[in-house]
Amino acid sequence: MADRGSPACVGCAPGTGPCGGKGMETLRSGVWITNPVAVQVLGICSALAVTNRLENSLVMGVALVFVGVGTNLFVSLLRNVTPRRIRMIAEVAIIATFVIVFDQILKAYYWEMSKQLGPYVGLIITNCIIMGRAEAFALSNRPLVSMVDGLGNGLGYAVVLAIIGFFRELVGTGSILGHQVLLSEWYTPNQLAVLAPGAFVALGFLIAIFNALTRANQTDEMGSQ
Amino acid sequence: MKKGSLYAVFYAATLGIICALALTAVDGFTASRKAANARAEEVRNILTVLDVGFDSAATSSELLAVYERDVRTESRGELTFYTYEHPEVGKLSSVRFDGPGLWGPIEGLLCLREDMTTIHAVSFYRHEETPGLGGEISSDAFQDQFRGVSILGPSGVPGVGVVGDGADEPNEVDAISGATMTCDKVEEMLNRIIEEVRAGGGFDG
Known part of the structure; x- marks a missing residue:
């Protein structure tokens, strides 16, 4: 997708500017056109596991943006000196470093959240979105535009998680970010939404809506998939 | 640049050391806060099992104060x-x-x-x-x-x-x-x- 040619970024002539004219396209592609969760269906494990509350989803989204931007920057900076044979080992080392840094900061400054997210922050090390973007984009692009790509994909993941988290928390507990918004006199929380099956149902609906809106995964536009 | 096995080993070692140093620095930077959180967690468990009333949203230092007063x-x-x-x-x-x-x-x-x-x-x-x-x-x-x-x-x-x-x-x-x-x-x-x-x-x- 990075190699598909690059329409000009708003304000930049084609092929110029700090992102080589690819900034806006790259960002839009990560958040919308090739959204990592809703279109590529990557990173599903954590997307299903942590979205029972909106707050958890948001922190997980921030984690992915942080790791995605940091990893893409360093993988891109080192792309010309990294031996090809061990590039994946190098990528995992960089990813792991960023993930552990985030996890440590969470443990120190946001202890309750760290307990709630449990192992899922650490498991970002094996998140296919991060590794995928490092391999597919950062290895063959310049640092700045690689950071934009990490930001776009991290935001794409964060937005999807926030939407799922919003609806699961609302339906499952009648509250948003812990504040009761649906009154208990007339609303009975539906526990299904906060349990694992609720995550599958919510994600299914979201992917369907995303596909209908972006018309992604349609053979006439994207080639057969 | 020749990218033989020796270079790969050297590269991996250097990257590993840099990552390790970065993590050590972050660990040192957050150590005191993590220790305080762990202590608060311990105190929270003791207060809970002893039925000592405390605000569930209490901060680490508030929990410690309750603990030192009552336990x-x-x-x-x-x-x-x-x-x-x-x-x-x-x-x-x-x-x-x-x-x-x-x-x-x-x-x-x-x-x-x-x-x-x-x-x-x-x-x-x-x-x-x-x-x-x-x-x-x-x-x-x-x-x-x-x-x-x-x-x-x-x-x-x-x-x-x-x-x-x-x-x-x-x-x-x-x-x-x-x-x-x-x-x-x-x-x-x-x-x-x-x-x-x-x-x-x-x-x-």
């Missing part, structure tokens, strides 16, 4: 008890216990009432058991069963039972279906701490 530590024999004068049920004494679970270590607190034979509360605050099965030991439903249970059997033999065929003795609670191994191990570690309490800790003070 005393007493060494009896080799055991350290955390005691609290409960306004309704009298003096409560709690003691830590631990032991192997099915997948990893289990740690908890046993809280006894003034007579030192009636359980006030049991809490399993750290475990790695299967969520939904053995993991249910930390659920309120399982832990609340221990309230008011005696640590003496009908014939006066010390020990509690976590039984699968219906708890009908004053020292028995119901086991969790599908978590027989975890329940057996929980019973074992509870009986070990009860034995230690009976043997020295609980009765000479």
